[in-house]
Amino acid sequence: MQSLVSPSVLYRDSFLKGAAEFLAEGRFDSTYARSLGYDSDSLADQFPQFVRDLKALADETGLRVRYPDRVLWLVHDGDYIGQTSIRPELSTPYLLTYGGHIGYSIRPSRRCRGYGKAILALTLEVSREIGLRRVLVTCDSDNIGSRKIIEHNGGQFESAMAMPSQAFRAEGRKPAPLIEKLRYWIDL
Numbered sequence: 180m181q182s183l184v185s186p187s188v189l190y191r192d193s194f195l196k197g198a199a200e201f202l203a204e205g206r207f208d209s210t211y212a213r214s215l216g217y218d219s220d221s222l223a224d225q226f227p228q229f230v231r232d233l234k235a236l237a238d239e240t241g242l243r244v245r246y247p248d249r250v251l252w253l254v255h256d257g258d259y260i261g262q263t264s265i266r267p268e269l270s271t272p273y274l275l276t277y278g279g280h281i282g283y284s285i286r287p288s289r290r291c292r293g294y295g296k297a298i299l300a301l302t303l304e305v306s307r308e309i310g311l312r313r314v315l316v317t318c319d320s321d322n323i324g325s326r327k328i329i330e331h332n333g334g335q336f337e338s339a340m341a342m343p344s345q346a347f348r349a350e351g352r353k354p355a356p357l358i359e360k361l362r363y364w365i366d367l
């Protein structure tokens with residue numbers, strides 16, 4: 180059975196394997212480990228603290244938080260599959276324009292099995308439960324998988340926004356002139 184769970188030390192071994200996969204494809208950031216100050220060694224050594232730091236991102240009174248970000252893991256029969264995050268308030272210009280309310284990623288070895296569609300469907304349920312009524316979900320114009328996931332989950336296309344270099348910097352990557360951010364709204 181698959182479900183969204185709060186980050187927990189219960190999934191340590193499986194999460195570390197998934198994190199190694201993200202690292203190998205150059206997307207270690209997807210796990211939030213790097214932005215929280217961990218590399219793969221310190222992640223393994225200080226896993227309980229990493230879990231606490233991850234959960235603290237949802238706490239808007241926390242000193243480290245730029246904006247409240249609720250991170251959940253998709254697990255299937257105890258196996259870590261990926262993460263999703265809900266930003267209930269579009270409280271920065273980046274989120275309002277490019278980031279949106281929800282972000283998700285599936286670990287490389289578990290892709291193309293329907294988990295991407297499932298993680299967004301489950302994230303929409305949680306978003307509804309916490310009181311959101313309409314969410315902005317975005318993806319890069321060349322991300323065919325994410326585009327299909329959003330459209331499958333009822334995304335109504337609004338616009339394509341050019342990405343200035345600050346927006347690429349906010350995502351920790353190099354500017355790519357042909358990429359736009361596609362903006363979709365989903366009523367909950």
Ligand SMILES: CC(C)(COP(=O)(O)OP(=O)(O)OC[C@H]1O[C@@H](n2cnc3c(N)ncnc32)[C@H](O)[C@@H]1OP(=O)(O)O)[C@@H](O)C(=O)NCCC(=O)NCCS
Nearest residue numbers: 283284285290291292293294295296317318323324325327
């Ligand atoms: C994008 C991502 C979440 C897709 O996850 P996934 O588990 O492979 O998605 P699904 O299996 O539910 O696939 C959804 C659809 O996209 C298609 N798809 C998935 N990856 C694809 C790819 N790289 N190229 C083309 N199509 C792709 C699937 O075949 C499926 O198509 P269908 O509806 O016709 O059957 C995953 O590749 C990922 O985590 N990428 C890195 C992070 C990222 O891009 N996150 C999204 C940011 S907006």
